[in-house]
Amino acid sequence: MEKICVAVRVRPPICHENSSSNFWGVDDNQISLHKLHGSPISGVSYTFDHVFDENCSNSDIYELLTKDIIHAAVDGFNGTAFAYGQTSSGKTFTMNGSSNDPGIIHRAVNDIFQKINMISDREFLIRVSYMEIYNEEINDLFAVENQKLQIHENLERGIFVAGLREEIVNNAEQVMKLLESGEVNRHFGETNMNARSSRSHTIFRVVIESKGKDTGSFGDYSSSDAIRVSVLNLVDLAGSERIAKTGTGGVRLKEGKYINKSLMVLGNVINKLSDSAKRRAHIPYRDSKLTRILQPALGGNAKTSIICTVAPEEIHIEETKGTLLFASRAKRVTNCAQVNEVLTDAALLKRQKLEIEELRWKLQGSHAEVLEQEILKLRNDMLKYELEREKLEMELEKERRSHKERDQYIRDQLMMIENLSSLVSDGDGSSSQGSMKESPTEECHNRGDDFKTPCFKAAPKAFVAKRSNYSQLPDFSPLPDSFSDVADEDTWFKINKGYIADLDSLQTTPARKVQSFPPEDVTPNYLNKKYKKELQNLKRRLELVTEEKNELQRKLAEDIEVKDRLKGDISKLKQEALLAREMPQRLCGSVTSFKDTYEEVLSKMQRYTFDGKSSTAKLLRCISEIGSILFSTMETSISNTTDRHKLSSENDSLIQEYNKMLSEKLKSTITSLILSETASSEDKQTKTPCSCNFEVVAWSRYHVSILVLFFVMILGYFVPFFRTLIF
Numbered sequence: 001m002e003k004i005c006v007a008v009r010v011r012p013p014i015c016h017e018n019s020s021s022n023f024w025g026v027d028d029n030q031i032s033l034h035k036l037h038g039s040p041i042s043g044v045s046y047t048f049d050h051v052f053d054e055n056c057s058n059s060d061i062y063e064l065l066t067k068d069i070i071h072a073a074v075d076g077f078n079g080t081a082f083a084y085g086q087t088s089s090g091k092t093f094t095m096n097g098s099s100n101d102p103g104i105i106h107r108a109v110n111d112i113f114q115k116i117n118m119i120s121d122r123e124f125l126i127r128v129s130y131m132e133i134y135n136e137e138i139n140d141l142f143a144v145e146n147q148k149l150q151i152h153e154n155l156e157r158g159i160f161v162a163g164l165r166e167e168i169v170n171n172a173e174q175v176m177k178l179l180e181s182g183e184v185n186r187h188f189g190e191t192n193m194n195a196r197s198s199r200s201h202t203i204f205r206v207v208i209e210s211k212g213k214d215t216g217s218f219g220d221y222s223s224s225d226a227i228r229v230s231v232l233n234l235v236d237l238a239g240s241e242r243i244a245k246t247g248t249g250g251v252r253l254k255e256g257k258y259i260n261k262s263l264m265v266l267g268n269v270i271n272k273l274s275d276s277a278k279r280r281a282h283i284p285y286r287d288s289k290l291t292r293i294l295q296p297a298l299g300g301n302a303k304t305s306i307i308c309t310v311a312p313e314e315i316h317i318e319e320t321k322g323t324l325l326f327a328s329r330a331k332r333v334t335n336c337a338q339v340n341e342v343l344t345d346a347a348l349l350k351r352q353k354l355e356i357e358e359l360r361w362k363l364q365g366s367h368a369e370v371l372e373q374e375i376l377k378l379r380n381d382m383l384k385y386e387l388e389r390e391k392l393e394m395e396l397e398k399e400r401r402s403h404k405e406r407d408q409y410i411r412d413q414l415m416m417i418e419n420l421s422s423l424v425s426d427g428d429g430s431s432s433q434g435s436m437k438e439s440p441t442e443e444c445h446n447r448g449d450d451f452k453t454p455c456f457k458a459a460p461k462a463f464v465a466k467r468s469n470y471s472q473l474p475d476f477s478p479l480p481d482s483f484s485d486v487a488d489e490d491t492w493f494k495i496n497k498g499y500i501a502d503l504d505s506l507q508t509t510p511a512r513k514v515q516s517f518p519p520e521d522v523t524p525n526y527l528n529k530k531y532k533k534e535l536q537n538l539k540r541r542l543e544l545v546t547e548e549k550n551e552l553q554r555k556l557a558e559d560i561e562v563k564d565r566l567k568g569d570i571s572k573l574k575q576e577a578l579l580a581r582e583m584p585q586r587l588c589g590s591v592t593s594f595k596d597t598y599e600e601v602l603s604k605m606q607r608y609t610f611d612g613k614s615s616t617a618k619l620l621r622c623i624s625e626i627g628s629i630l631f632s633t634m635e636t637s638i639s640n641t642t643d644r645h646k647l648s649s650e651n652d653s654l655i656q657e658y659n660k661m662l663s664e665k666l667k668s669t670i671t672s673l674i675l676s677e678t679a680s681s682e683d684k685q686t687k688t689p690c691s692c693n694f695e696v697v698a699w700s701r702y703h704v705s706i707l708v709l710f711f712v713m714i715l716g717y718f719v720p721f722f723r724t725l726i727f
């Protein structure tokens with residue numbers, strides 16, 4: 001058991017930030033917060049394995065912190081070195097360095113080849129790969145087409161990224177070229193704090209296989225013929241960032257959230273590992289891809305060093321404190337590193353050995369350089385076949401698992417249907433339920449055997465000579481949960497304020513793979529998609545229903561408006577109808593008063609017709625009679641309208657009779673008027689000396705008759721008019 005080696009590096013102040021003050025004092029392996037130009041602030045002081053001030057170089061860091069791990073990797077120990085810290089604190093500078101001061105990766109690669117060249121009694125095979133974790137997706141930096149790679153774990157290889165391109169290399173220059181080409185594919189972006197901010201975590205991985213040269217002759221392998229296989233991870237993490245400071249939005253904001261979330265998971269893993277009481281509890285490695293890949297380096301079979309980079313400026317004090325807290329907890333984490341020796345075909349080197357020896361034998365006498373080139377080419381070809389085989393194997397495994405899970409799913413559904421039908425029917429459901437309860441596990445085993453992949457390679461018990469107990473973990477890695485719902489500021493505080501999450505409350509991945517990997521049709525991704533789709537459909541339906549509701553509301557409002565308008569019209573019509581109903585009574589009143597006036601006028605006129613026998617008197621009588629007929633007609637008509645129930649053909653015939661009488665009376669009156677006029681003109685001729693009285697009478701008779709006729713015509717006109725008006 002050995003502790004993780006933790007160091008802190010303070011980068012030089014950046015001139016455009018406030019460089020006047022230096023708040024962090026470095027004294028030997030201690031770093032403390034100082035008052036401006038003053039003494040240290042008590043309680044804010046941390047001690048680590050090493051503390052590097054701003055004047056130190058990458059060379060110093062490599063020598064003191066990383067070199068041992070690299071050498072141990074060559075000797076067969078897994079090793080990991082990673083840089084942790086806020087954005088712009090110097091992580092990439094530490095790992096990659098500059099042309100004047102090469103970083104840890106560059107130095108490590110050189111060192112590996114130097115060291116293996118010095119070891120004459122062992123044969124080495126070096127493979128390198130370069131990946132980035134960008135927005136929780138693993139991308140191959142050596143082959144851009146290899147995106148969204150998955151993490152797997154099996155007995156032979158431990159935890160590995162499936163489908164990741166590995167290149168066999170035999171010198172440092174070759175690695176540098178590959179790294180340069182990989183660097184081009186890496187995600188960088190500009191933020192307020194760093195013009196070239198790493199937006200992803202990168203892992204440069206070196207697999208070192210070695211075998212003693214003095215083993216038996218060609219083709220003769222004994223049990224002592226062990227191959228050492230070690231994995232070295234050199235990790236440049238993306239920095240935790242506070243969106244308020246980095247000023248990122250859009251894509252950068254999304255990246256920032258992923259970065260912060262995965263760093264928070266890393267912090268949680270470290271917290272849990274650093275707490276000895278919790279050590280035996282569940283460690284949430286699977287909550288992020290970063291921690292899952294680095295699992296052996298964090299509390300497992302590896303030698304690990306962490307370089308925590310901090311910025312000295314006052315504005316970064318909070319972040320620096322957060323980084324130092326992380327470093328303090330990491331210091332308490334213990335690993336258990338062992339040399340990894342394998343005895344079977346798991347080591348590529350062993351399988352290649354035969355081929356190489358054969359080739360050497362065949363090419364004896366040719367130029368050594370050509371031979372080496374040929375060997376390298378063959379090795380690479382073989383590696384490619386190896387990857388191909390691995391991919392196929394994984395696909396087969398995936399297929400097998402999905403079959404199994406689908407089968408389980410179908411059985412669950414069947415059971416549900418069975419349960420439901422037994423609930424519905426009152427028959428012998430209980431007994432069938434009982435049998436169903438017992439069957440699944442049994443069936444599962446049987447079906448499991450049906451789909452079992454034939455063993456490709458025998459795995460004897462002595463297969464792994466020295467492999468950590470982590471190889472007992474299930475041979476798959478479920479996808480971590482969605483990262484998109486992380487409140488960034490919140491996460492930042494959790495990372496930097498020394499927040500120790502209640503890890504048991506975190507979403508943890510189930511321990512058994514059967515639960516973790518549902519059938520292909522119901523994988524979390526599939527379910528997510530399905531639920532999202534359903535949600536979208538529901539939303540769309542809700543929108544349609546809302547639209548319909550709005551439309552109905554609009555129509556209702558229109559209807560109410562029309563109804564109000566109609567109500568107004570109806571009340572107006574009612575008023576008019578009331579008026580119309582009152583009209584006959586009013587007319588009746590008017591006719592009565594008119595009749596009275598008429599009778600009064602006639603009686604007054606009759607008083608001037610001395611004896612009552614004159615033609616004028618006759619005329620007036622006639623007029624009186626006509627008038628009374630007219631008024632009677634009018635009164636009958638009006639009374640008909642006031643009481644419609646009484647309206648009958650009888651009344652109609654009465655009116656017609658009145659009309660008839662009226663026309664006869666008019667005719668007789670006009671005839672008598674003409675006769676009297678003729679008589680008066682004859683009298684005038686015989687009695688030439690005319691008296692003044694006769695002239696007056698004749699004149700008045702003439703005018704009165706015209707007036708009466710006019711009056712009668714008006715009345716004759718009004719009677720039908722009243723009738724039409726009333727009916």
Ligand code: ADP
Pocket residue numbers: 010011012014054085086087088089090091092093094194196197198239309
């Ligand atoms: P990070 O990777 O932590 O976001 P970088 O490594 O990109 O930060 O560093 C930010 C800037 O600071 C870069 O321009 C880098 O050259 C500079 N820098 C960081 N550390 C040092 C150092 N120790 N010496 C000189 N320059 C440094």
Ligand code: MG
Pocket residue numbers: 091092093197198237238239
């Ligand atoms: Mg960086």
